[in-house]
Amino acid sequence: MTDQDYNFAYLDEQTKRMIRRAILKGLAIPGYQVPFASREMPMPYGWGTGGVQVSAAVLTPEDTFKVIDQGADDTTNAVSIRSFFQRTAGVTTTTKTSDASVIQTRHRIPEEALTEDQILVYQVPIPEPLRFLEPRESETRKMHSLEEYGLMHVKLYEDISRHGHIATSYAYPVKVEGRYVMDPSPIPKFDNPKLGDMAAIQLFGAGREQRIYALPPYTQVVSLDFEDHPFEASKADHPCGLCGAEESYLDEVIVDDAGGRMFVCSDTDYCDARQAAGYKGKDAA
Amino acid sequence: MTPLLSVQGVTKRYGAHIGCADVSFELYPGEVMGIVGESGSGKSTLLNCMAGHLTPDAGQVVFDTRADGPRDTVTMSEPERRMLSRTDWAFVHQHARDGLRMGVSAGGNVGERLMAVGERHYGDIRSKATDWLERVEIDAGRVDDRPTTFSGGMQQRLQIARNLVTGPRLVFMDEPTGGLDVSVQARLLDLLRGLVRDMGLSAIIVTHDLAVVRLLADRLMVMKSGRVVEAGLTDQVLDDPQHAYSQLLVSSVLQV
Ligand SMILES: Nc1ncnc2c1ncn2[C@@H]1O[C@H](COP(=O)(O)OP(=O)(O)OP(=O)(O)O)[C@@H](O)[C@H]1O
Ligand SMILES: [Mg+2]
Ligand SMILES: [Zn+2]
Numbered sequence: 001m002t003d004q005d006y007n008f009a010y011l012d013e014q015t016k017r018m019i020r021r022a023i024l025k026g027l028a029i030p031g032y033q034v035p036f037a038s039r040e041m042p043m044p045y046g047w048g049t050g051g052v053q054v055s056a057a058v059l060t061p062e063d064t065f066k067v068i069d070q071g072a073d074d075t076t077n078a079v080s081i082r083s084f085f086q087r088t089a090g091v092t093t094t095t096k097t098s099d100a101s102v103i104q105t106r107h108r109i110p111e112e113a114l115t116e117d118q119i120l121v122y123q124v125p126i127p128e129p130l131r132f133l134e135p136r137e138s139e140t141r142k143m144h145s146l147e148e149y150g151l152m153h154v155k156l157y158e159d160i161s162r163h164g165h166i167a168t169s170y171a172y173p174v175k176v177e178g179r180y181v182m183d184p185s186p187i188p189k190f191d192n193p194k195l196g197d198m199a200a201i202q203l204f205g206a207g208r209e210q211r212i213y214a215l216p217p218y219t220q221v222v223s224l225d226f227e228d229h230p231f232e233a234s235k236a237d238h239p240c241g242l243c244g245a246e247e248s249y250l251d252e253v254i255v256d257d258a259g260g261r262m263f264v265c266s267d268t269d270y271c272d273a274r275q276a277a278g279y280k281g282k283d284a285a
Numbered sequence: 286m287t288p289l290l291s292v293q294g295v296t297k298r299y300g301a302h303i304g305c306a307d308v309s310f311e312l313y314p315g316e317v318m319g320i321v322g323e324s325g326s327g328k329s330t331l332l333n334c335m336a337g338h339l340t341p342d343a344g345q346v347v348f349d350t351r352a353d354g355p356r357d358t359v360t361m362s363e364p365e366r367r368m369l370s371r372t373d374w375a376f377v378h379q380h381a382r383d384g385l386r387m388g389v390s391a392g393g394n395v396g397e398r399l400m401a402v403g404e405r406h407y408g409d410i411r412s413k414a415t416d417w418l419e420r421v422e423i424d425a426g427r428v429d430d431r432p433t434t435f436s437g438g439m440q441q442r443l444q445i446a447r448n449l450v451t452g453p454r455l456v457f458m459d460e461p462t463g464g465l466d467v468s469v470q471a472r473l474l475d476l477l478r479g480l481v482r483d484m485g486l487s488a489i490i491v492t493h494d495l496a497v498v499r500l501l502a503d504r505l506m507v508m509k510s511g512r513v514v515e516a517g518l519t520d521q522v523l524d525d526p527q528h529a530y531s532q533l534l535v536s537s538v539l540q541v
Contacts, residue, residue, distance in 0.1 A: 133386065146364045150371075150401025154386075154393050157400065160407055161390055161429050226407040 009056040009089040015039055019057035019212070023203055026214030031176030032144070033127050038210040043084070047077060048106055048123030050205030052084070054212060055104045055121045058203070059085065064092045066100035071108040071249070071266030078106075097269050107170075109191040111248045111270040114200035116217060122185045124206040127213065129173045129183040149181050152224055160229055169234070174221045181224070182213060189223065190235045190249045196221035238263040241283030243274035255283075287349050289314045289455060289487050290335070295344035297330050303511040304330035308344070310506060310516065314454070317481060317488045319502030319519060321495060321534065327511035328491040329459055335489065336376050336457045337366045348373075348455070371401050375448035379460035381440035384447070385432050391418060391443055392428040398451045417446040421476060438469035442476065449480065456488040462497055474500050495535065499523060507531045 007013065015037075022036040041049040059065065065085050069078040073095040081104060082093050094100050097110045104121040114120060130140040133151050143151065152173050159167045172189035174196075176182050184195055185204060195202065195215065202215040215221065225231040236250045241262035248270060250263040262283045265271035275284070288311040297304040305327035312318050320328045333339040335346050337358055345357045351373065358366055370376065378384035385394055395414035396404075404410050415425045421442035423435075432440050441461065448456065461477065462470040478501055481488060490501055498505055498519055505522045507515040507530065515528040526532045 133389065146367060148367065148401065150397055153400040153405070154389060154397050157396055157407065157410065158390060158393050161392055161411070225405075227405050228407050 031180030049207030051123035054205035244281040319498030322508035375453040
């Protein structure tokens with residue numbers, strides 16, 4: 001098959017229209033999970049087919065596209081999604097956060113503040129935050145429609161009773177505009193405060209579960225907690241070994257055969273930019 | 286005095302088959318009503334119609350709400366009805382696993398209703414849960430254990446604690462002692478009797494077991510083929526049944 005055999009961004013126009021409608025509905029009802037008819041994509045589900053379909057529906061030829069996987073632009077997953085859209089949409093791609101107009105992400109929000117000219121597309125494995133305790137879809141739908149969210153706190157209660165603190169550190173549940181409880185996808189809870197009041201549009205796509213949800217710019221997003229166990233956006237208590245950043249989310253990486261470790265920014269673009277600007281961490285070469 | 290619950294002409298069909306037909310009665314605050322009858326006589330159907338789990342085909346179930354006085358719960362909105370069922374109502378299932386979250390600790394099970402009505406202080410929720418475990422004679426040290434590690438009797442007591450923690454005014458129970466060993470049943474009955482007395486609970490208890498109603502119920506309704514064939518004070522109905530079917534029921538049980 002040659003490139004010309006593809007529609008722009010792979011999906012046919014009718015499918016894109018259907019997905020755009022779901023996105024618009026999601027933006028109109030922030031945090032509400034909109035069902036959509038997910039299409040077969042030329043990649044397995046675990047690879048972010050929900051995010052890919054959302055990106056395909058919003059990309060235009062003028063866009064500049066960036067893909068990050070756990071903060072990095074260079075993982076197999078990120079590279080293959082980026083090249084997929086290079087091939088099927090011919091869009092310019094970038095690794096620079098500030099140059100991108102559409103960013104598809106798995107497990108992170110970029111460190112650099114996003115702007116009103118940008119769209120952040122999340123890949124979502126399990127969109128239903130209540131699934132953990134209530135497997136029946138008919139019941140969770142009712143709980144959302146009637147705002148019966150006591151169960152969400154049961155999950156946090158269980159966390160504290162078992163670990164002494166809220167141990168949920170990824171996919172930490174949030175309440176949107178005082179209404180819908182939402183799973184922010186498996187981003188670290190360190191990123192939760194960035195979800196709220198963000199200038200960019202945030203779109204969430206779950207392929208296998210066929211759900212799309214959204215946060216329009218400047219939406220109120222509150223992480224759930226208890227009065228005596230307030231939410232904390234924690235991270236490893238170190239500066240980045242390469243760029244010295246104190247405020248960024250860090251990954252612990254093994255650096256040699258002797259089990260040596262160091263903490264580095266998970267957002268590779270952010271770290272590279274800081275190093276290029278002359279910042280140096282204690283482990284920098 | 287306003288009845289806490291006033292049931293008028295409640296009828297539920299399953300297709301052409303009758304679940305319960307034209308049942309009417311009133312329950313006053315602090316009263317315990319027993320419903321007895323053979324298997325298939327419509328006891329659970331009636332109970333579920335009253336508790337909002339089933340929608341009756343005809344009739345009214347009027348509950349004296351705290352906020353607005355008597356309201357027909359059949360025609361009120363679903364959110365209102367669900368709010369009642371986690372605040373002023375409680376429902377104890379025959380099988381504890383139907384009324385518990387088996388994957389959640391005992392404390393989480395008891396705390397759920399508190400969190401559902403907006404309690405957000407972990408320490409308070411936990412201490413209320415612990416108190417309630419002790420009230421139903423479960424060692425407070427089991428607060429973090431899952432109900433899967435509990436015996437059948439403990440599970441049933443946990444289910445009761447989970448239901449009573451928000452101080453409901455009306456408790457629906459469907460065979461609360463069914464499926465338990467006799468000695469375990471006796472202990473549970475004692476506990477229930479104490480709670481009903483101490484909390485001034487109003488309750489409707491469905492059971493096969495006339496010993497249960499003798500011990501707990503002020504009044505009794507006897508059901509047959511979906512209809513109430515006899516109703517009255519418990520001792521009167523049990524000691525001097527009027528209807529032929531009640532006589533049969535009482536005598537057959539006494540022989541057991
Ligand atoms: N879901 C249903 N569909 C069809 N018929 C039903 C259904 N549930 C109950 N019935 C019928 O309605 C009648 C009343 O049943 P119900 O379960 O209320 O009796 P019960 O008195 O609670 O019996 P048991 O003591 O065995 O629990 C029975 O004839 C039963 O077969
Ligand atoms: Mg029954
Ligand atoms: Zn860095």
